Amino acid sequence: MKKEVTHYDWVSITLHWLSAVVIIGLFAVGLWMVDLNYYSSWYTVAPHWHKSIGLSLMAATLFRLLWKTIKNQPEIIGSGLEKISAKSAHAVIYILLFGLFISGYLISTSDGRGIEVFNWLTVPSMGELFLDQSDIAGEIHEYLAYTLIGLALLHAVAAFKHHFIHKDNTLKKMLGVNEK
């Protein structure tokens, strides 16, 4: 008989919390860096880090999805409706993330230059694929970022509701501390 999985494994837990911190960081840095003055010493440094960390997050997210398919995941706790909404919210979070990676790539590469990831490898440009690519992708990137942060906030509220109101294992299984 297959053993019931009661909590997330440490790889999933590490990737979840690391991704959460990185996403909030990218959001804050993104908002700050677009208003930087040309004479600021951060003018080129901040976007370089934003793009390098963003693309590293993309690699980590691809690995996370692969890991999710090979590793048994614990059941989501709650009614049928709650399970469906939690699963849909998780799927939408992943979709928004890929929307951000693609739009971020399109903003950065419209001038024909590739993206330098930590001065270590260059992701090549495909050039300008459509008119006003940088502006359109920039606008989409901004909307997607706000939507993702809004949804992540709701998601965190739901996790706290499970923990403090229903007093179930939802949050504990993502912290790796359930005793079962």
Ligand code: HEM
């Ligand atoms: C492949 C990954 C990513 C790349 C290449 C990338 C690239 C960029 C670039 C080039 C800008 C400047 C846009 C402009 O000058 O108008 C930007 C802005 C921004 N990015 Fe990203 N980004 C990535 C991932 C992310 C992620 C995961 C988030 C998370 C929420 C994020 C949040 C933001 C925000 C909030 C802004 C400011 C938008 C604005 O106010 O115009 N980015 N990004």
Ligand code: HEM
């Ligand atoms: C930017 C921030 C965050 C993002 C993008 C995010 C994303 C996700 C995703 C995609 C999953 C599904 C995992 C899977 O693939 O199966 C998940 C699960 C989970 N997250 Fe987050 N999360 C964030 C922040 C938080 C915070 C702040 C909390 C708690 C306060 C939290 C608590 C949980 C819990 C408890 C689960 C497990 C849900 C279950 O299996 O029932 N997350 N998160």
